[in-house]
Amino acid sequence: MASDWPLWEIFIRGQYGLSHRHVGSLHAPDAEMAMLNARDVYTRRNEGVSIWVVKSADITASAPSRKGPMFDPSNDKTYRHPTFFDIPDDVGSM
Amino acid sequence: MFEFLLRMGDNTLVLGHRVSEWCGHAPVLEEDIALANIALDLIGQTRLWLGLAGEVEGQGRDADALAFRRDAWDFRNLLLVERPNRDFGHTLMRQFLFDLWHLDRLADLCRSADERVAGIAKKCVKEADYHLERSKDLIIRLGDGTDESHARMQAALEALWPYVGEMFTDDALDMEMADKGIAPLPSAQRARFGAALNGVLSQAMLTRPESDFARQGGRTGTHSEDLGHMLATMQFLQRAYPDARW
Amino acid sequence: MYAQEVKSTGRGVKTPEEMSAQERAFQARIDAGEKIEPKDWMPEGYRKTLIRQISQHAHSEVVGQLPEGNWITRAPTLERKAILLAKVQDEAGHGLYLYSAAETLGVSREELITDLLAGRAKYSSIFNYPTLTWADIGAVGWLVDGAAIVNQVALQRTSYGPYSRAMIRICKEESFHARQGFDIMMKMANGTAAQKAMAQDALNRLWWPALMMFGPPDAESVHSAQSMAWKIKVMTNDEGRQKFVDQTIPQIEYLGLEVPDCAARLNPETGHYSFTDPDWSEFFAVLKGNGPCNADRMRARNKAHDEGAWFREGLLAHAEKHQQAAE
Numbered sequence: 001m002a003s004d005w006p007l008w009e010i011f012i013r014g015q016y017g018l019s020h021r022h023v024g025s026l027h028a029p030d031a032e033m034a035m036l037n038a039r040d041v042y043t044r045r046n047e048g049v050s051i052w053v054v055k056s057a058d059i060t061a062s063a064p065s066r067k068g069p070m071f072d073p074s075n076d077k078t079y080r081h082p083t084f085f086d087i088p089d090d091v092g093s094m
Numbered sequence: 095m096f097e098f099l100l101r102m103g104d105n106t107l108v109l110g111h112r113v114s115e116w117c118g119h120a121p122v123l124e125e126d127i128a129l130a131n132i133a134l135d136l137i138g139q140t141r142l143w144l145g146l147a148g149e150v151e152g153q154g155r156d157a158d159a160l161a162f163r164r165d166a167w168d169f170r171n172l173l174l175v176e177r178p179n180r181d182f183g184h185t186l187m188r189q190f191l192f193d194l195w196h197l198d199r200l201a202d203l204c205r206s207a208d209e210r211v212a213g214i215a216k217k218c219v220k221e222a223d224y225h226l227e228r229s230k231d232l233i234i235r236l237g238d239g240t241d242e243s244h245a246r247m248q249a250a251l252e253a254l255w256p257y258v259g260e261m262f263t264d265d266a267l268d269m270e271m272a273d274k275g276i277a278p279l280p281s282a283q284r285a286r287f288g289a290a291l292n293g294v295l296s297q298a299m300l301t302r303p304e305s306d307f308a309r310q311g312g313r314t315g316t317h318s319e320d321l322g323h324m325l326a327t328m329q330f331l332q333r334a335y336p337d338a339r340w
Numbered sequence: 341m342y343a344q345e346v347k348s349t350g351r352g353v354k355t356p357e358e359m360s361a362q363e364r365a366f367q368a369r370i371d372a373g374e375k376i377e378p379k380d381w382m383p384e385g386y387r388k389t390l391i392r393q394i395s396q397h398a399h400s401e402v403v404g405q406l407p408e409g410n411w412i413t414r415a416p417t418l419e420r421k422a423i424l425l426a427k428v429q430d431e432a433g434h435g436l437y438l439y440s441a442a443e444t445l446g447v448s449r450e451e452l453i454t455d456l457l458a459g460r461a462k463y464s465s466i467f468n469y470p471t472l473t474w475a476d477i478g479a480v481g482w483l484v485d486g487a488a489i490v491n492q493v494a495l496q497r498t499s500y501g502p503y504s505r506a507m508i509r510i511c512k513e514e515s516f517h518a519r520q521g522f523d524i525m526m527k528m529a530n531g532t533a534a535q536k537a538m539a540q541d542a543l544n545r546l547w548w549p550a551l552m553m554f555g556p557p558d559a560e561s562v563h564s565a566q567s568m569a570w571k572i573k574v575m576t577n578d579e580g581r582q583k584f585v586d587q588t589i590p591q592i593e594y595l596g597l598e599v600p601d602c603a604a605r606l607n608p609e610t611g612h613y614s615f616t617d618p619d620w621s622e623f624f625a626v627l628k629g630n631g632p633c634n635a636d637r638m639r640a641r642n643k644a645h646d647e648g649a650w651f652r653e654g655l656l657a658h659a660e661k662h663q664q665a666a667e
Contacts, residue, residue, distance in 0.1 A: 004450035005122075005656060007443060024509070025440045026124055027449065029235070029655035030662070036228050040128040041433055044426075045513070064380045107418075114412050114421070117428050118405035119640065121648020123436045126405075130429035137422045144418075158417045182651050235658040236651065243654025331416040331474055338532050340416035340474070340524075 006055055008034040010042050013050035020052050031055075095208075096151045097170060098271050100160070101313055103143030104171035107161055108321070109192060110136030111328055112179055121182055128228065132189070135221040142214045162332035166321045173312035174257035176321045180250075183236065183243070187250035190229035194290055195261045197222040198283050207275030230294055237298025244299060251295075252303050259308020262287070342464045342488060343396035344555040344627070353569045370571050375501040378444040386570050390500055391445050393572060395452045398438035399463035401431045402456075403637050407471045408480055416474060423520050424477060430517070434510045441502040457642050465623060468631030469549050475528045475538035476546065481521020482591070483543075483550040487584050489514055491554070491575065499571035522591065529595040540597050547600040548618040549626075554581040556620060585613050 005027040011020035023042050028034035034053040042048070062070055078084050087094055113133040120126035144157035155163075175192060179185045200222050203215035236243040262284040271277040295302050311317065331340070356364055363383055369376065376382055405428050412428065415421035439449040455461040466484055471477060492514065495507045528539035555561060555577040567573035575583075585604070592599050604615045626634070 004448055005652065007440075024437055024506070025443070026436060027122070028124065029652075030659035032231060033235075033655065033659075036231065037124040037128065039224075040131050041124060041436060044127075044131070044429070044433065061379060064377070111413065114425055117412055117425060118409035118432070119644045121644065121651040123402070123432050123439075125648075125651075126432045127429055127436070130425055130432070134422055134425055134429075137418055137425070141418050158419075161418055162416070182648060232655075236654045238661070239654030239656075239658040240650070242650045243657070246650060327413050330414050335532065335534060338416075338535050340420055340527060 005029045006057065008038070008053045009056050009059060010034075010038045011052040011054070012038075012042060012048040014048060016049055020050065023047075025056060028053075095271075095276070096147055097267055098277065099143050099147035099150060099211075100168075100170040103140050103147055103157075103160070104169050105175050105192075105196075106136040106143065107140040108169070108171045108324070109175035109189075110134075110140060111324060112175065112177075113185070113189070115179055116185065132225055132228075135218075135225070139214075139218045139221070142217065146210055146214065158332075162329045166317050166325055167315040169312075169315065169317060169321060169325075171312050171317075171321075172257070172260050173309055173318060174254065174260065176312070176318060176324065177254060177257065178320050180253075181246060183246035183250040184253065186229060186232050186236070187247060187254055189225070190233045190294075191254060191258055191291075193222060193226035193229050194294075195283065195287060197226045198286055198290075199280075202278050202283070206277060211276060233294060233300075234298045237295070237300045247298065248300055251300055255303040255305065256307050256309045259306065260310050260312060263308065263310060263313075265313070342400035342491070342553075343393040344462070344464060344553070353566050367569070370499045370569075374499075375504060376499050377501045385566070386572070387445055389567060389570070390503065390572055391442055391447055393567075394438055394442040394445075394503055395447075395455075396462050396464075398435045398442060398452065399456045399461055400467065401435035401438060403463045403467045403641060404484075405431045405435075406637055406640055407467055407469065407633070408477060410471050411474060411477045414474070415477075420524075427481065427517055427520060430513050433513070434506075437506040437509060438503075441500075441506045444502045453645065457638070457645055459629070459638060462627065464553060465626040465631060466549050466553050468626050468634045468637060469546065470633050472545075473538045473542060475525070475535070475542035478521050478524030478528055478539065479542035479546045481517055481519075482525050483521070483546050483588065484553070485514060485517040485521060486588060487550050487553045487580075489518060490580050490583050490587075494575040494580070497571070497574050525595055529597055539595070543592065543597055544600045548622075550584070551581055551615075551618045552620075552623045552626075554578070554584065556623070557617070582612055585615050586611075589613050 006029075007025050008028055008031075009025050010023050012023050013020045026034065026037050026041055028037045031053060035051060038051050038053055043051070074080075110133045113129055113136065116129050117126065117133070120129055140161065141157045144160045148155045148157060148160055172192075174188060177184070177188055197219065200215045200219040204212055204219055206212040206215065233247065237247045238244070262280050264279045264281045268277070268279050272279045292302065331338075354363065356367075359367065362381060366376075366381065366383060366386075376386075408424065408428050408431075412421065412425050415424050439452060442452060443449060452461065456463070471480060489511065492507055492511050496504055496511060498504045498507065525539055528535040530536075531539075558564060558576045558578045561577055564573060564576060568576070589599055589604060589606075601616045604613050606613050625631070629635075
């Protein structure tokens with residue numbers, strides 16, 4: 001509908017040192033107002049130190065139907081994980 | 095000093111009440127939530143100012159006693175803040191004009207010779223800073239939005255303009271506060287306010303009214319009819335059940 | 341609850357043999373406790389039922405601002421005013437989170453609100469009752485939010501990811517709501533004779549509508565089975581109601597008030613209270629629009645929306661002008 005403001009996705013950094021995390025969405029006419037609305041809607045309980053707002057339409061998401069080809073191939077590359085390697089205790093921490 | 099603190103606390107009390115009247119009735123959910131935040135800040139500020147006022151008075155009245163047990167002629171708020179909400183444009187314009195004055199006033203009070211006043215001002219100034227950012231952004235957008243939003247904002251500005259001058263009028267109490275270093279004279283703010291206002295109005299494509307007529311009386315207790323109605327609502331429970339604790 | 345009469349597909353639950361391979365795989369994911377996400381394949385019935393339920397829930401939060409908002413300007417102290425305002429503001433926030441969750445299913449908030457304002461959508465019957473005294477603000481927080489939380493805590497486990505995440509956030513925020521209501525009730529019940537009378541009166545009036553919040557008895561609730569299988573609903577109406585009664589009657593006794601249902605008895609063997617059913621004909625009348633405040637609530641929402649149109653359009657027009665200027 002014509003008078004519906006665009007939808008924005010809101011990402012908030014909860015504490016310094018942490019990544020921004022998706023917390024939800026809201027409507028706003030433009031980016032600046034989306035920022036102010038995000039502050040008012042999603043940080044009412046002291047939840048944030050930094051906010052990102054992204055127009056929902058600007059997000060490209062992976063397709064669930066491509067879940068297999070996208071994510072399964074990394075399943076069997078166990079050598080990428082430190083537990084794959086047996087290092088003798090004598091060597092000390094590594 | 096007591097009177098000075100009432101002037102600060104009654105402004106936030108009355109405006110906080112007016113803004114809270116919107117809760118559940120704003121044009122869009124995001125705005126409903128934002129307005130409630132502003133009202134909550136103002137109510138919180140009221141508790142600080144009127145709490146200190148009660149202490150200074152030394153007659154055992156706390157912030158609630160001052161808020162709920164005084165009649166209109168004892169209120170010391172600006173006439174501007176008791177103006178009824180009318181349409182959303184009036185509400186936003188009233189907020190913007192107040193915020194523009196309030197932030198500047200609080201910034202001054204952060205340097206008050208009275209540490210208690212400076213302490214309260216330092217807490218409130220951040221809140222006022224955000225309020226102004228929000229109200230200014232909305233004024234600019236609505237002034238430069240549709241023909242209708244422009245017309246409504248211009249009408250609101252004209253309707254509220256006579257209440258602007260009262261913010262910058264000095265009286266004997268102001269002189270005393272200035273002499274003691276507690277608060278600078280209100281008139282000292284006028285030029286800064288004017289310059290900032292012109293900047294926003296030009297971005298908002300709004301025309302500053304030419305009249306310099308300034309309605310007076312709020313700061314000395316002569317209010318509009320609207321305040322009496324507001325207090326009748328606000329004070330109802332405390333008046334009807336004077337023995338009760340809530 | 342906040343969605344008391346969600347119409348599902350109308351058909352019963354399909355057996356595995358009746359399902360397509362896709363439907364079977366979908367049901368298997370739900371049975372395994374996996375969350376369904378917006379872009380995943382889902383049966384059309386699942387999507388439609390969810391939209392109805394989440395939007396009814398959202399409408400309830402937004403309309404639910406009105407009865408409590410009725411007392412913001414009359415709150416008796418500055419602290420009570422701030423607490424109530426913060427609480428009613430939270431309801432707006434919860435409405436917003438829920439509309440957002442519904443929007444992930446391919447409807448817009450504007451469409452959903454248009455349905456509400458045209459009287460085509462439902463919201464919880466409880467918000468069509470008036471708040472007549474300050475004690476009602478205590479009773480609404482205590483009973484209505486108390487009832488809601490029973491259901492909402494369970495709904496955190498719902499199968500649809502965005503709905504579940506909204507419920508988790510809502511539950512976290514709501515935890516103070518029922519407490520602030522009970523806090524008001526304690527002050528009133530231990531206050532002057534007039535305050536105590538107000539507290540009892542509020543309890544008497546709101547007890548039955550609070551029981552109705554859980555929806556009709558399971559035996560008459562035709563839409564539950566499919567929703568339970570899909571984990572859109574995770575607790576039956578009767579289970580929720582029983583839990584609410586069991587937790588609330590001891591609280592009434594603590595307050596020193598009379599339980600409005602004189603037949604309510606604790607069964608020492610089961611640990612559950614037996615209680616009288618509310619008047620279901622009243623419940624259906626309220627749902628049909630004949631509650632004490634239906635018309636007023638809708639008038640208030642329509643007025644806010646209509647009178648706010650110029651504001652929403654003004655901001656949008658400004659944004660479009662500036663986007664064009666930037667391009």
